[in-house]
Amino acid sequence: MALQVLHSTAQWRKNALSMTENSKASSRPTVADSTLSAAIEVDRLVKLYKQTRAVDGISFTLPRGSITGLLGGNGAGKTTTIAMIMGLVLPTSGRVQVLGHRMPEESAAVLGRMNFESPYVDMPMRLTVRQNLTIFGKLYAVKNLADRIAKLAEDLDLNDFIDRANGKLSAGQKTRVALAKALINEPELLLLDEPTASLDPDTADWVRAHLERYRKDNNATILLASHNMLEVERLCDRVIIMKRGRVEDDDTPDAIMARYNRTTLEEVFLDVARGRTNGAREDAAR
Amino acid sequence: MSELSLHRGISVQRIGAMILRYWYLLMSSWPRLLELLYWPALQIITWGFLQLYIAQNANFFARAGGTLIGAVILWDILFRGQLGFSISFLEEMWARNLGNLMMSPLKPIEFLLSLMAMSLIRLAIGVIPMTLLAIAFFHFNVYSLGLPLIAFFCNLIFTSWSVGIFVSGLVLRNGLGAESIVWTLMFAIMPLACIYYPVSVLPGWLQYVAWSLPPTYVFEGMRALLIEQTFRTDLMLDALAINAVLLAASFWAFLALLRSARKHGSLLAGGE
Known part of the structure; x- marks a missing residue:
């Protein structure tokens, strides 16, 4: 088992390296100084809210073209971590670098190259889908905006309700619109916080398939916070598990499951959440 | 929105x-x-009839025709200018759209400039029909004030933007729990700006406070124009100087409050 873990870890590192090299070879226009850098570098990041340590000294590096799942229970620090990566929350200490630029100091250099989707924000309800996408397209200086909106509408199946007010859409339709907004600028880096929360299984599966396709076609980097373990198993080539603001584990889904001697990430999640980490690891070692 | 690139690349x-x-x-x-x-x-009709009534019964108001109606129109420029700015900002809070904007390449200065433009558009929709009503019902043509009207308007709109920028920063930092400030702060200025009465009515010590507010200069200037037919350039320049300080201070306060909101995670909360 230990050998299997070592093999998986080595395989993940190999994949990560290969993804970084793919990214280097990519023909996408990037800023010259940031081409060689990772998509996200988080170094000893801390966030204190009064006496609460929401994030407690975490570090990780995401290579370009990778898709990583950020797991953890409620209050584990996932959303705060993503918010610090986006520059919405200032770290108490530590450093975040995105696409080769320090956040939030150099955010102007990268905000146009990234995008996000989160349940904590909405698209304006009284505007139609087309109006919303037009405005965000202009904010992101998207060239040939009408063509881009038409392409997104086709890809994400928005045409039936593209001229309807956002407030009159179903939850599934709203999620697809939010995803269209997140993809309007063809971001190199996509941050997703619970992208399939409150979706029926069919729509959720459809969204996952689209994300997989987008990553493959664009060599994009995706960081995904989710409570849906099946989603993470299916999409992610790496998983970071957080608990009480710290990184509890960080590896490929297979390696993590092997380490905990479990067959699903859901079981691993329960082990971590219920403090059975050491026991499970000891079981795995035996 | 990048706080550091306030001026570059608008x-x-x-x-x-x-x-x-x-x-x-x-x-x-x-x-x-x-x-x-x-x-x-509603404002112009109510105050217009009051002006007519007083003018019929008081010699001074008969001579000072239009001071009340003029004051109502100028006060509305000040008040609606700030509301036009702040309501557009509140729309983002109500729609929970601020996170989308903060994560986009939009800069704070661009956001504020768009709110200023919207305050002018909303003001035009509300105040132009109001001025036409004043002409139709009370034969008071505010446009006959000519060039001084431009000086009055600019000074009032600059003050309204300063207040709008500052209260928007407060709402950004404290969430929608601070929304009531948007609707009420301008009324705190009202008695001190001497809209309907001269500054000399106030007690001596309060006059110093009144003269620290740009609208006071505008309303004094309007009365000088309507009653004495004199345009007080000195008052307008003083108001402009104070407005320049207020606008700079409100920009600084907005950026400080935005930074504080990032520090305390208020941009994620959004609600109360």
């Missing part, structure tokens, strides 16, 4: 996109559009 396209967003919003709701016309119209 994008007209991004400002245009935000104005387009607010325009779509305005046009999507006829009750909100009607509301822009309703209150100014």
Whole structure:
């Protein structure tokens, strides 16, 4: 088992390296100084809210073209971590670098190259889908905006309700619109916080398939916070598990499951959440 | 939104996109559009008839024709200018859209410039019909003030933007729990700005406070123009100087409050 873990870890590192090299070879226009850098570098990041340590000294590096799942229970620090990566929350200490630029100091250099989707924000309800996408397209200086909106509408199946007010859409339709907004600028880096929360299984599966396709076609980097373990198993080539603001584990889904001697990430999640980490690891070692 | 790039690389396209967003919003709701016309119209009719009544019974007001109606119109420029700015900002809070904007390449200065443009558009929708009503019902033509009207307007709109920027920063930092400040702060200025009476009416010590507010200079200037037919350039220049300080201070306060909101995680919370 230990050998299997070592093999998986080595395989993940190999994949990560290969993804970084793919990214280097990519023909996408990037800023010259940031081409060689990772998509996200988080170094000893801390966030204190009064006496609460929401994030407690975490570090990780995401290579370009990778898709990583950020797991953890409620209050584990996932959303705060993503918010610090986006520059919405200032770290108490530590450093975040995105696409080769320090956040939030150099955010102007990268905000146009990234995008996000989160349940904590909405698209304006009284505007139609087309109006919303037009405005965000202009904010992101998207060239040939009408063509881009038409392409997104086709890809994400928005045409039936593209001229309807956002407030009159179903939850599934709203999620697809939010995803269209997140993809309007063809971001190199996509941050997703619970992208399939409150979706029926069919729509959720459809969204996952689209994300997989987008990553493959664009060599994009995706960081995904989710409570849906099946989603993470299916999409992610790496998983970071957080608990009480710290990184509890960080590896490929297979390696993590092997380490905990479990067959699903859901079981691993329960082990971590219920403090059975050491026991499970000891079981795995035996 | 990058706080550090306040001045560099201002994008007209991004400002245009935000104005387009607010325009779509305005046009999507006829009750909100009607509301822009309703209150100014109600104001001018009520105060206009009061002016007529007083003028019939008091010699001074008969001579000082239009001071009350003029004051109502200028006060509405000040008040509606700030509301026009702040309501567009609140629309982002109500829609929980601020996170989308903060994560986009939109800069704070572009956001504020688009809110200023919207305050002018909303003001035009509300105040132009109001001035036409004043002409039709009370034979008071505010446009006959000529060039001084431009000086009055600029000084009032600059003050309204300063207040709008500052209260928007407060709401950004403290969430919608601070929304009531948007609706009430300007009324705190009202008694001190001496809209309907001269500064000399105030006790000596309060006059110092009154003269620290740019609108006081405008209303004094308006009375000088209507009663004595004198345009007080000195008052307008003093008001402009104070406005320059207020605008700079409000920009600084907005950025400080935005930074504080990032520090305390208020941008994620959004609500109360």
